[in-house]
Amino acid sequence: MSSITPENPNTQNAADGLGSRGIHTNEDWMKRWEEGTSDWVVTSVDPMLLKYEGKIFEGRTQQLRVFVPLCGKTPDMKWFADKGHEVVGVELYATAVEKFFSERGMQYSSADLPNLDGKLYQSEDGMIKIYSCDLYLLSKDLLGQFDIIWDSRSLVAINVADHTKYRDLLLSLLKPDGLYLLSTLDYDGSVFIGPPHPFSVEHVQELYGDLCNVSYLDKTETIQQRREKYKAKLAEMEAARQENGLSADTPLEIPKTSFYELVKSDYVNFLFFFLTWKL
Numbered sequence: 037m038s039s040i041t042p043e044n045p046n047t048q049n050a051a052d053g054l055g056s057r058g059i060h061t062n063e064d065w066m067k068r069w070e071e072g073t074s075d076w077v078v079t080s081v082d083p084m085l086l087k088y089e090g091k092i093f094e095g096r097t098q099q100l101r102v103f104v105p106l107c108g109k110t111p112d113m114k115w116f117a118d119k120g121h122e123v124v125g126v127e128l129y130a131t132a133v134e135k136f137f138s139e140r141g142m143q144y145s146s147a148d149l150p151n152l153d154g155k156l157y158q159s160e161d162g163m164i165k166i167y168s169c170d171l172y173l174l175s176k177d178l179l180g181q182f183d184i185i186w187d188s189r190s191l192v193a194i195n196v197a198d199h200t201k202y203r204d205l206l207l208s209l210l211k212p213d214g215l216y217l218l219s220t221l222d223y224d225g226s227v228f229i230g231p232p233h234p235f236s237v238e239h240v241q242e243l244y245g246d247l248c249n250v251s252y253l254d255k256t257e258t259i260q261q262r263r264e265k266y267k268a269k270l271a272e273m274e275a276a277r278q279e280n281g282l283s284a285d286t287p288l289e290i291p292k293t294s295f296y297e298l299v300k301s302d303y304v305n306f307l308f309f310f311l312t313w314k315l
Contacts, residue, residue, distance in 0.1 A: 058230040059195050062128055062170060069129040081115045082188055084219060084254060084308045091310070092184070092217065093119075100183035103209055105171060106190035109136035116186070117163040124182070125166040126174060133157050133166045172205065181211045187218045189306075192232035203243055216248065216311035224301040232294060240309055248311040256306040259299070266299045 085092070093100075100121045104113055107125030109132045116123045127133050134157070137144040143160040154169025167174060185206055194202045210216055220235035237252050244250055273288045290296055298304050 058233060059197075060193075060231055065193075066129055069132060078110060081111050082219065083256070084306075085112060085115060085186075085217075088253065088308070092215065096183065101180070102184045102186060103179070103182040103206075104186045104188070105206065106193055107136075107166060108132050109139065110188060112186060112188060113164055113166075114140060114142075116184075117159070121163075121184075123164045124179060125164070126171050127166055127168055128170060130155060130168040133168050136166065172201070174205070176208045179209060181214070182209050183211055183214050185210055185214065185216045187216065189219050189221055189232065191218065192221045192230070192235050194233075195231075196233060199243055203247075207247060210313070212313055214313070218309040218311055220307045220309070221304070222307055223298055223304045227300040228294065228297040230294070235307070237307060240307070244311055247314060249314055251310040251312075252307065253310060254308040256308075257303070258306060259301065259304045262295070262299050262304055266296065269296075 102113075102116045102121050102123045104110065104116075104123060104125040107113060107127045108129075109127075110125075113123045113125055113136070125133075134144075137157065137159065142164075144157055145160070146155050146157045148154075149156055149167070149169060152169055152173050154167060154173065156165060156167055158165040187206065191199070191202065206216070218240065220240060221232050222236045223234050225234040240252075241250050270288065270290075273290070277284075277286060277288065
């Protein structure tokens with residue numbers, strides 16, 4: 037997938053100075069959570085789940101098992117659980133897992149994982165379980181397989197060199213008749229080297245197409261919304277500069293996060309896919 041790999045292998049991450057070639061380590065992700073530069077955090081259920089709910093659950097009346105990689109504290113997990121489905125997530129940053137439960141007033145328990153570096157959190161009713169550990173410590177032997185995988189821009193956070201490894205792990209968790217829901221972020225990769233990494237329809241087909249039927253269903257354009265939010269942030273910083281009595285010549289300290297960097301792209305789109313096994 038050379039087309040989404042930065043041209044200069046020695047270039048430092050333009051967004052936050054972490055790693056090179058857009059590479060993040062587990063420690064880098066933990067640092068972003070702790071510093072509050074976790075641009076990916078959402079507070080409402082993904083609109084594509086709501087829009088395509090009928091197709092997602094079509095012909096599936098039984099309780100389903102749903103896997104959510106790199107889940108953070110997404111409300112999507114409770115959305116699935118409230119429909120009677122068993123949800124299993126994985127998130128490296130334990131504080132995000134604890135906040136997922138506490139912010140919803142949910143009782144939960146936690147226990148160290150035997151033979152693994154991490155913890156297992158679960159809701160009181162057992163409908164939601166979240167592994168707080170490195171994703172690659174998990175396996176089909178440990179988790180079993182799932183009816184639905186909800187990859188909500190988890191793929192775009194994965195280091196480019198690990199895309200195949202990531203794909204193979206997730207597909208090993210998908211039942212033969214399972215449905216892999218995939219949401220990616222697509223933008224002009226020349227303006228920002230990620231993560232998040234740009235993933236177009238062609239890139240998804242390239243990575244998954246040999247093994248899966250790839251159905252591209254929808255696109256949400258976000259560039260205008262991002263630019264309006266960006267202008268509001270700049271105005272907020274300008275007001276703070278004036279309030280602090282600083283000269284107009286004093287440069288604004290604009291954070292080097294993906295939120296600010298991606299407005300340089302001519303387009304920023306969320307793409308939504310259904311993937312199923314090829315027979």
